[in-house]
Amino acid sequence: MASRYSALALARHALSGAPWPRAWRAAKPQPAYDAVIIGGGGHGLATAYYLAANHGMRRVAVIERGYIGSGNVGRNTTLVRSNYQMPGNTQFFEHSLKLWEGLSHTLNYNVMLSQRGQIVLAHGPSQLDVLARKGNIMRLNGIDAELLERGDVMRMLPYLDYSPECRFPIYGGLLQRRAGTVRHDAVAWGYARAASELGVDIIENCEVTGFVMQQGRAGGVETTLGRILAPRTGISVAGHSSRVAALAGLKLPVESHLLQAFVTESIKPFVDHVISFGAELFYISQSDKGGLVFGGHIDGFNSYTQRGQFPKVQTVAECAVALIPSISRLRLLRHWAGIQDMTPDGSPFIGRTPVPGLYLNGGWCYQGFKATPAAGWCFAHTIAHDDEHPLVRHLCLDRFERGHAYDEYGLGPWTYRQ
C-alpha cells in the first residue's frame, strides 16, 4: 500500500533521498472481475475509483490499450467550469466542479486546481444579452456568475485589443470566478493511485479486441492479454467509442474528429484568467510553467490520425492575435491533436446500452475534461445499479429516437459543427 502524501512525507523523502514508491500497482489481469472498465483515461479511472469508493466494488479492472494518460486526458487544455444553461447540464457540470473543489483531498493527490476565473467575452450588445441570460440561469441554480461591463473587462484584462479599429469590439463578458484549470496528468495519476489502493487493477498495454457474448449479454472482454470475464463492462474510450461499441454490434451517434491544442514559449505571468473569445471558438490561459495554452475548433472532417491539419494553426493563431495583439511574436513551442468523440447534438452519453451488461460513457466532444469527476461518479452509479444516475438521465443513448436531442448551442445535427 502506497504511503500517504503529506508535508511530513515530503520532508522525510527529501532528507532520506529514498526513491518514491510506485503510485499504483502494475497489475496482471485476473480471469474474472465484478466489473471491467475499458479505457484508462480520466473517465475510466474515475469510474473505477468511484465503483470502489462509493459502491464498495473492489474486484474492478481498468483495461488500457496504451499507458494511462496517453489519450485525451493528457492532451486537453485543462479548463474546468460550470457555465451551462440547459436544465440537466447545469446541475451535472456544477456537480463536477464541486467534486473538483475537493478532489486533491479526496484522492490525497494534488491535482493543482487553480480557480483563476473564466471570462467569456461579448463582442456585441446582443451577445452580452445572451451572456446575461446564461448568467441568470446559473445564479438561479446557485452557481456563481458575474456580468462584466466593458470597463470591468478593461480593468481585469488590460492587454486585450480595445482600439477603435479592433475587428471585434469588446462589450463586456461573463465571469465565473470558480472556473479555472486543473493539472490534467495529475488527474489520471491521482485517480489511478487512489483506485489502485482500493484494490482496482489497472492493466496497461492491453487492448480490448472483442466482447464475450453470453445469451445476448456482455459477459466480459477479449483482450490482447486474453479473455477477462465480468458481468458488467463499461466502455469509456473517448475517440474510439464507435470502434469499441462496434465490437458489440452497436452503431453510435458519434463521429471521431481531431482537436488541436497549442503552447507557446514561456513568458512571465501575463494571462491571469481563462479567457474565451466570443467571436470564434477560441480560449486561452497560461500554464504554471509560463506557456500560453490555447485551442480552437476541431479540424472539420472525421479522422483518427491524432495529427492536426496546418490551416487550423493559422486560424487559431489569428484568433489569438485578434484578441491579444501583443503576443503576435511569441513562438509556438508545441502543438498536438486528440481524437474527440463528437455527437450530433454536442452532448455526451452516460448510460445503459441495448446490450445488457454493457454500459457506455462517451461522446464528450469538447467538454470531457471538466466532466471527469462527475462522469466517473455517475457512470459508476449507473454500472453499480444497472440504472442511470439521476444527473445523467437526459444523456441516454436513445434520445434522438425519442426526439430529445440535447443541443446546448442549437447547432443542428452536425458532428463537425458542434
Added chain:
Amino acid sequence: MLRINCPHCGERDYTEFRYGADASKRRPAHGSGDLSLWHDYVYLFDNPKGPHREYWQHVLGCRQWLMLERDTATNLTGAAVLARDADR
C-alpha cells in the same frame, strides 16, 4: 496538409473545399414515414478507422460536389470523382 485531386481543377489544398458528409449513407425516400430510417440516416455513423467515402464541395474552385476516398487512419486520399457520377 490534406490535398484533394479535383477532376476539374487538379490537386488542391483541402481548405478550398467544404466537407459534406459520409457518402455511404443512403437518404430514405421522400415521404418515407418510417422514422427509424430517418433516425439512422441523420444520427448514426459507421465512423470507420480506415477507408471512408465522403462528400466535399469545391467551393473555391469549380463548386462541384465530389466524392472522395480517404483513409481516416492515415488521411491518405484516393480518387475524387464527381458526386453525381459516383458509383455508390
